[in-house]
Amino acid sequence: MTSTAVTRVRTALAAQPRLSLAQLPTPLHDAVRLREALGGPARCPRLLIKRDDLTALGLGGNKARKLEYLVADAQARGATTLITTGAVQSNHARMTAAAACVAGMRCVLVLTSTTTEPTLAGNLLLDRLYGATVRLVPSIDPMLAVGQDEAVVAAVVAEEEASGRTPYVIPIGGSSAVGVFGYVGGTAELVEQLATMTIAPTRLYYASGSRGTQAGLTLGAVLCEAPYLVYGVAVSAGEPEKIERARRIANEAATRLGLAERLDLPDLVTDQSFIGEGYGIPTEAGLEAIALVARTEALLLDPCYTSKGMAALIQHVRSGELSSSETVVFLHTGGMPALFTTDFVDAFARRRG
Ligand SMILES: Cc1ncc(COP(=O)(O)O)c(C=O)c1O
Incomplete structure (x- = not known):
């Protein structure tokens, strides 16, 4: 039974250090007007949006769930400085700064x-x-979200130590075994909300970057006996290393939780067809998704992540890959600050003509 599975997961998570940083549970929103705009109940599945953009920490987003465990781990090790990496418009970096x-x-x-x-x-x-x-580190490839930052991180660690501080390095995106706990817990929360509503969605769509969210959501779905397929929509290149990372950190997380379940590569589903020209470069389908969701639900997607995830969902409704009898969940992972950058403002203005 789902409730027994969820209780087992909650008990295992309760043994891990955690600092309360996020406003939880986040709401599960029935996107009725978006569904109407996509053909109504005759053509479009029921659309539920899990509002992890409302986790509240430092303007919200998915990383708050990971950071609750990462910052607690840092504190348990006596750390005084959080160090992390990312693109210049990284939401993870912004939320790590807020958590600090x-x-x-x-x-x-x-x-x-x-x-x-x-x-x-x-x-x-x-x-x-x-x-x-x-x-700042110069970028080496617009298709990948990273530069050669290892040497700079090593230098920062050395500087912090030389100044008598204790650094804790959080990997890109907070995607480590400890970070994975965040979306194992997020899944327990979602599965309970769905059980209360007696709804069994067929898919959970979300935007996938460094893959910690994928590892947590997919491990969480197995552990909590979720009814849905966890459907990742990639926003940057980098397979097959990324899927291997997701598998490794998910299984390390399961080991730390003392649970026997393990993931294999086929469990980790990632659609590569919505990346467009590269990480952080808006796509036409993504810009359409931003405008449609804003005008129907007054919800703000972002140009880098959630717009590409939603573009996949919209295309699957229009192509008939999803049927009107289904329910699907879209995980809104946040990212709104990128709307207030010249890159997005220019793309928006060009599209409007
Ligand atoms: C808004 C947003 N959505 C999705 C993701 C992807 O999460 P992950 O890096 O865990 O794959 C990120 C990561 O930075 C993000 O900022």
């Missing part, structure tokens, strides 16, 4: 940028507001 404020820690962000003086807007502006120290 709440936890009373220092934060150093090593961010990859295509320019030496990126505009102070969106997430980068918030990083500064939250008081993080930012170190």
